Amino acid sequence: MINSKKPYLLVAITMFTFSSCTKIYKTPKADTTSLKNAFKKDFYIGTALNENQIEEKDPMVTAFISKEFNSISPENIMKSMFIHPEKDQFYYNMTDKYVAYGKKHNMFIHGHTLIWHSQLAPWMAEIKDSIAMADMMKNHISTIVGRYKGRIDSWDVVNEALNEDGTLRKSVFLDTYGKDYLINAFKLAAKADPKADLYYNDYNLCSPEKRKGVVNLVKNLQQNGAKIDGIGMQGHWQLTSPSIAEIEKSILDYSALGVKVAFTELDITVLPNPWDLQGADVNQNFEGSEKMNPYPNGLPENIQEQLAQRYEAIFKLFLKHQDKISRVTFWGANDSQSWLNDWPIKGRTNYPLLFDKSFKPKQAYYNVLNLKKQE
Numbered sequence: 001m002i003n004s005k006k007p008y009l010l011v012a013i014t015m016f017t018f019s020s021c022t023k024i025y026k027t028p029k030a031d032t033t034s035l036k037n038a039f040k041k042d043f044y045i046g047t048a049l050n051e052n053q054i055e056e057k058d059p060m061v062t063a064f065i066s067k068e069f070n071s072i073s074p075e076n077i078m079k080s081m082f083i084h085p086e087k088d089q090f091y092y093n094m095t096d097k098y099v100a101y102g103k104k105h106n107m108f109i110h111g112h113t114l115i116w117h118s119q120l121a122p123w124m125a126e127i128k129d130s131i132a133m134a135d136m137m138k139n140h141i142s143t144i145v146g147r148y149k150g151r152i153d154s155w156d157v158v159n160e161a162l163n164e165d166g167t168l169r170k171s172v173f174l175d176t177y178g179k180d181y182l183i184n185a186f187k188l189a190a191k192a193d194p195k196a197d198l199y200y201n202d203y204n205l206c207s208p209e210k211r212k213g214v215v216n217l218v219k220n221l222q223q224n225g226a227k228i229d230g231i232g233m234q235g236h237w238q239l240t241s242p243s244i245a246e247i248e249k250s251i252l253d254y255s256a257l258g259v260k261v262a263f264t265e266l267d268i269t270v271l272p273n274p275w276d277l278q279g280a281d282v283n284q285n286f287e288g289s290e291k292m293n294p295y296p297n298g299l300p301e302n303i304q305e306q307l308a309q310r311y312e313a314i315f316k317l318f319l320k321h322q323d324k325i326s327r328v329t330f331w332g333a334n335d336s337q338s339w340l341n342d343w344p345i346k347g348r349t350n351y352p353l354l355f356d357k358s359f360k361p362k363q364a365y366y367n368v369l370n371l372k373k374q375e
């Protein structure tokens with residue numbers, strides 16, 4: 001009898017010891033001295049780099065970027081008009097520097113983008129038939145991905161191939177090669193670097209119709225034996241839209257396809273959009289309009305707070321699904337770099353990122369980091 005009670009005693013002692021140990025040795029809190037450290041166990045934190053940043057023109061900026069970010073994307077230099085401007089001419093000066101920058105600072109290096117209808121090399125726009133298109137795709141993808149094999153960690157193989165209703169966008173690729181140009185592009189990229197992660201990247205990926213389009217696109221690639229590793233949701237968002245529920249639905253639907261989800265170009269505009277104005281003609285010239293550029297001298301406190309809360313809610317969701325998310329990249333290091341100062345209206349002052357034009361962290365930065373302090 002006495003003997004038979006012993007195992008219970010042992011369990012009780014073990015449980016007591018274990019529970020008192022866990023009280024003493026709590027899981028260490030995340031290091032919240034920078035974004036990259038805080039989210040180290042969750043996902044990469046990236047930024048897009050422009051030419052000055054790649055060339056390390058300003059040592060303060062270089063130090064800032066390597067402190068906060070552990071992943072980089074090239075904002076423009078890898079687009080076909082820059083890297084492959086003529087049929088027989090590749091321009092690697094900047095892209096080599098970009099990859100060297102990532103290696104030097106020990107970062108995850110992303111490639112953006114191989115096949116895109118915009119910022120397209122003019123000679124590619126002139127391609128008239130499927131044979132010439134197949135030739136271009138093979139040369140373009142195999143050469144570039146091959147050059148950086150083992151050094152560029154992931155690629156946006158195809159960018160923005162879908163219309164808002166989820167159908168394939170009219171482009172020189174679709175017109176000449178037909179809908180299978182996507183399969184061809186992904187197969188060529190996988191052949192050139194079998195270990196690189198291959199992404200389809202696009203905007204407005206939370207809208208239900210476009211989401212269906214992406215799901216079909218991925219299934220079609222998978223059914224045709226093409227490797228696709230992830231969906232890049234650009235994340236050019238507003239203060240209230242898309243809703244957290246819509247973003248979550250997209251994360252769930254995409255990861256259910258067995259691929260990773262990356263947020264690849266995150267920024268949040270705080271400025272009015274001409275398309276939202278009733279009866280606004282977007283061709284109208286809004287440049288210089290005070291109504292359209294309401295905060296030229298600084299962001300009012302209440303909007304700063306809204307931006308902070310929006311980023312906090314978004315990152316809270318990202319943390320909830322960190323097992324599905326590979327990377328969160330901001331489209332620029334600070335507000336002055338953002339393309340949103342010039343789009344859809346030129347010369348405005350926007351505040352879409354976590355750091356202001358002097359690289360000072362904004363309230364949004366602290367709200368995002370606080371999520372890790374609370375964990």
Ligand code: 9MR
Pocket residue numbers: 075076118119234265339
């Ligand atoms: O940030 C880029 C800006 O400097 C360029 O002028 C613009 C040209 O289209 O492209 C911007 O980056 C785009 C990215 O490559 C693809 N998704 C949309 C981004 C914002 O337009």
